[in-house]
Amino acid sequence: MGRLSLLVTSPRVAPGLMSRSAWYAVESASARLCRDLTEPVVDAVVESGLSVDAVGEELSPPELARLLVDRSRESxxxxxxxxxxxxxxxxxxASEVSRLETPPEVEMVVGSWDVPGSRLLDAVAVMDRLRSPGGCPWDAKQTHESLAKYLTEEAAETVEAIESGDREHLAEELGDVLLQVLFHARVAEDAGDDADRFDIDDVAGGLVAKLVRRHPHVFxxxxxxxxxxxxxxxxxIKAEEKAERSAR
Structure with missing residues (x-):
């Protein structure tokens, strides 16, 4: 009796960066199957020198389940x-396995998982979609100046949420503040003048450098x-930084 391993990976992690147990399952299997050969994780497996067969592109979930269970009964x-x-x-x-007297072993293999902060990548991707051609016309026309009032409003509403003690509301308002950070960073990324251009990585990188610099007792x-x-x-340290900027 064989085994059916269902490989699960995070779309926010490079597809080849899988756990050792995941790579072992992939490498030792008699067959590696997928629905679409263009999937990033499939491409990573093929790049490693292993073969992958596409099956079930037109199959319903029950039909695909039957195919997978049948294939794994012997290997x-x-x-x-x-x-x-x-x-x-x-x-x-699960339904297909439950009807068999001697079903194959079925396991879920976690190849990769989200790390803390990974949803920030989704937020950046959404902003990119909104500001790109074919996205939102309102978002596309905004400037630093037109957005300034919203940053003030969202900051004030965040303070109100803190004072109210409503933590669910606070999380929502912090998201609105984060939106303004992402928005301004994307506006700057689209700037025509190189001198005015920066992106969200520049913002995050500057923040990291500042936090490290101003916490010498930690770093x-x-x-x-x-x-x-x-x-x-x-x-x-802040005063020293200001003096250095003034001297330039």
Missing amino acids: DVVWLGSSDADPGLTDAI ADGDASSPEEVEEAWAR
Whole structure:
């Protein structure tokens, strides 16, 4: 009796960066099957030198489940999951297996998973879609100046949410503030003048550098053992940075 392994990966992680157990399952299987050979994870497997066969493109979930279970009754089969998560397939496989007296072993193999902050990539992608040709005409015409009032409004509403104690509302308002950050960064990315151009990675990179620079007691050999000492060091470093900018 064989085994059916259902490979699940995160679309936010490079497709070849899979766990050791996932690669072992893929490499040791007698057959590697997928719905679409153009899927990124399939491409990564093929690039590694392994063969993958496309099946079930026109099959319904129950039909595909029957095919996969039948193939795995005699040998180990890996199903390389689609980016849409193959709606209905796992339920159909469970139903198909339940009707057999001696079903194959079925396992879910997690090849990769979202890391903290990975949904920020989705937010960047959505903003890119809105500002790109064929996106939203309102979003496409906005400028730093036209958006300025919304940044002020969203910041004020965030403060109100904090004061209200409603944490669900706070999460929503923080999302609105994040939208303004993404929006302004994308507007800057689209700037015609190179001197005015930056993108969301520049914003994030600048923030990381600032946080590291102003926390020498964490990232270097600085000494600050109390919140008051941290505030004092922050103000001093900030003043030094301002003086350096003025001297340029």
